[in-house]
Amino acid sequence: MITTLAGTETCPKCGAATVSIREALPWCAGCEWNLDGYDRARQAPELGWSWIDRRxxxxxxxxxxxxxxxxxxxxxxxxxxxxxxxxxxxxxxxxLAGVLALAVTGVWLLFAYPFPNFAVVLGLAFIGLALALRPRFGRVPxxxxxxxxxxxxxxxxxxxxxxxxxxxxxxxxxxxxxxxxxxxxxxxxxxxxxxxxxxxxxxxxxxxxxxxxxxxxxxxxxxxxxxxxxxxxxxxxxxxxxxxxxxxxxxxxxxxxxxxxxxxxxxxxxxxxxxxxxxxxxxxxxxxxxxxxxxxxxxxxxxxxxxxxxxxxxxxxxxxxxxxxxxxxxxxxxxxxxxxxxxxxxxxxxxxxxxxxxxxxxxxxxxxxxxxxxxxxxxxxxxxxxxxxxxxxxxxxxxxxxxxxxxxxxxxxxxxxxxxxxxx
Structure with missing residues (x-):
């Protein structure tokens, strides 16, 4: 339902009556004053803090x-x-270069030192991280x-x-x-x-x-x-x-x-x-x-x-x-x-x-x-x-x-x- 707020609020730029639908923050339909305003009551928070969301x-x-x-x-x-x-x-x-470097470094650490050693654990961690961060190309859902x-x-x-x-x-x-x-x-x-x-x-x-x-x-x-x-x-x-x-x-x-x-x-x-x-x-x-x-x-x-x-x-x-x-x-x-x-x-x-x-x-x-x-x-x-x-x-x-x-x-x-x- 359209509510025209004539007589209640007028546009400070052009003097026309403001309008509102769906209980939204009023704006001017002519010059669009306040159309870019942040309507906290109707807009879902993006980052969780209203002062940041407003900015x-x-x-x-x-x-x-x-x-x-x-x-x-x-x-x-x-x-x-x-x-x-x-x-x-x-x-x-x-x-992508960083992920590739992680994988290459991980493989190198597996064989660079005599087994067993801590480098093997670190190498496996690098390879696992590279696999987790690899790009996904998707498939037919x-x-x-x-x-x-x-x-x-x-x-x-x-x-x-x-x-x-x-x-x-x-x-x-x-x-x-x-x-x-x-x-x-x-x-x-x-x-x-x-x-x-x-x-x-x-x-x-x-x-x-x-x-x-x-x-x-x-x-x-x-x-x-x-x-x-x-x-x-x-x-x-x-x-x-x-x-x-x-x-x-x-x-x-x-x-x-x-x-x-x-x-x-x-x-x-x-x-x-x-x-x-x-x-x-x-x-x-x-x-x-x-x-x-x-x-x-x-x-x-x-x-x-x-x-x-x-x-x-x-x-x-x-x-x-x-x-x-x-x-x-x-x-x-x-x-x-x-x-x-x-x-x-x-x-x-x-x-x-x-x-x-x-x-x-x-x-x-x-x-x-x-x-x-x-x-x-x-x-x-x-x-x-x-x-x-x-x-x-x-x-x-x-x-x-x-x-x-x-x-x-x-x-x-x-x-x-x-x-x-x-x-x-």
């Missing part, structure tokens, strides 16, 4: 606004390497149902058509799961491209939004997203893994005084080292994710190129309304109805919220602002697309073709519906 939110707001201003007036595909991306790659290379071309020829054909239109490579693995989400990534040493479509989301989207979703996710294969590069993943994961590794374990209670003193000193050293590594992890994540947010803007541009600006912005509005979409899917599934009912319910929900959506987009700018967010606020993403040249759809998904695709997925829809129906 990190302020820094995130400044960086996010600066990035938006730098990108809104230029071709996104020609932005090139960012400083954050280059720094992330450099740090990843150093971390067990909850993903891989769809072969024989099982889903229409869906494969649509994915290939969208990929061709936006100049992206075709995924080597196409799958579905039961989440209200979709993602593209690379898995394994061979870095196989994986596209996974969450069926509650896919089934709730109309034709243009489906094409936009494919354009956005396939765009991640060509937009330089730091989260998906084999040379950048170590910077985003290794220090966090090391911090977990050195986190102090629970101590004993029945040991003697000397043992307790030793344990206490060991825990202090482990805690300090773990916190230091964690701070480094946060600093790297905050730096690298600037590049990730830039990649999301480019993926949105790919979505608009495939589905047109209208389809891409509609997709963003659906993603802003995931709670409503989840409710629609759950209620329809409990009534034994499938994706056609999911789409109809989502369309009705968006139509009912048409007057509220501009404020929801604005509020997302505040509530999705974070140093550690992988995506820019949905409101800024919508604004970025609206500010750029209008694009007509390059791929049109007709109702008949969408029905054929849904028929290929009927068994998977039934399972996704059963899971959604049981969710509270």
């Amino acid at each position: 990190t939110h302020r820094l995130a707001a400044r960086l996010t606004r600066q990035q938006y201003a730098a990108l809104v007036g230029r071709p996104l595909e020609s932005a090139g390497w960012s400083l954050a991306g280059a720094l992330t790659v450099g740090i990843s290379v150093l971390l 067990p909850d993903v149902d891989v769809l072969t071309r024989a099982e889903a020829p229409e869906l494969h054909a649509l994915v290939e058509e969208v990929a061709t239109r936006i100049g992206a490579p075709v995924p080597q693995v196409l799958g579905v799961d039961n989440d209200l989400n979709a993602y593209a990534t690379a898995v394994g040493l061979r870095r196989r491209r994986l596209l996974c479509l969450g069926l509650p989301l896919w089934g709730a989207l109309d034709g243009p939004a489906r094409v936009a979703l494919l354009g956005h996710e396939l765009g991640h294969f060509v937009n330089g997203d730091v989260r998906r590069g084999p040379l950048t993943q170590p910077a985003l994961t290794m220090l966090g893994s090391a911090a977990d590794l050195f986190r102090p374990a629970p101590g004993t209670h029945d040991a003697g005084f000397i043992v307790l003193i030793g344990e206490w000193l060991g825990r202090m050293v482990s805690w300090a080292l773990s916190r230091l590594l964690f701070v480094g992890h946060l600093a790297l994540a905050a730096t690298a994710l600037r590049g990730s947010q830039r990649a999301e803007y480019l993926a949105d541009e790919m979505a608009a190129r495939a589905a047109g600006t209208a389809g891409a912005t509609r997709l963003l509005d659906v993603l802003l309304s995931t709670e409503s979409v989840a409710l629609v899917v759950r209620q329809a599934a409990r009534g034994g109805r499938g994706p056609a009912a999911w789409r109809a319910g989502t369309a009705r929900s968006l139509a009912a919220a048409v007057d509220r959506l501009p404020l929801v987009r604005q509020l997302s700018v505040r509530e999705e602002m974070s140093l550690f967010a992988t995506h820019p606020p949905a409101g800024l993403r919508h604004r970025m697309l609206a500010a750029r040249s209008w694009q007509d759809p390059a791929v049109v998904l007709t109702e008949a073709r969408a029905e054929r695709i849904d028929a290929e997925l009927v068994r998977h829809y039934e399972r996704a519906g059963r899971i959604a129906a049981w969710e509270s």
Whole structure:
């Protein structure tokens, strides 16, 4: 419900009445005064101390606004390497070199001195640490149902058509799961491209939004997203893994005084080292994710190129309304109805919220602002697309073709519906 706080509070910059929805901190819808303000009651703590969270939110707001201003007036595909991306790659290379040095030193210590000796213990410790910190390349998640071309020829054909239109490579693995989400990534040493479509989301989207979703996710294969590069993943994961590794374990209670003193000193050293590594992890994540947010803007541009600006912005509005979409899917599934009912319910929900959506987009700018967010606020993403040249759809998904695709997925829809129906 929208509450316009006319007469209660006015904007100190332009004098207009402030607005609020969802009991959020009021802001000015016209000049956006106070939209970047920290709303402690509605925003989850990130570092645990409100005075630090307030400052990190302020820094995130400044960086996010600066990035938006730098990108809104230029071709996104020609932005090139960012400083954050280059720094992330450099740090990843150093971390990988450090892990390799640990492993080599460990092996050398095993054979450098006559056995037995303390160097063997130290060597094994180095090798174990190198194994614990090694980069992980991932695999196809067990909850993903891989769809072969024989099982889903229409869906494969649509994915290939969208990929061709936006100049992206075709995924080597196409799958579905039961989440209200979709993602593209690379898995394994061979870095196989994986596209996974969450069926509650896919089934709730109309034709243009489906094409936009494919354009956005396939765009991640060509937009330089730091989260998906084999040379950048170590910077985003290794220090966090090391911090977990050195986190102090629970101590004993029945040991003697000397043992307790030793344990206490060991825990202090482990805690300090773990916190230091964690701070480094946060600093790297905050730096690298600037590049990730830039990649999301480019993926949105790919979505608009495939589905047109209208389809891409509609997709963003659906993603802003995931709670409503989840409710629609759950209620329809409990009534034994499938994706056609999911789409109809989502369309009705968006139509009912048409007057509220501009404020929801604005509020997302505040509530999705974070140093550690992988995506820019949905409101800024919508604004970025609206500010750029209008694009007509390059791929049109007709109702008949969408029905054929849904028929290929009927068994998977039934399972996704059963899971959604049981969710509270």
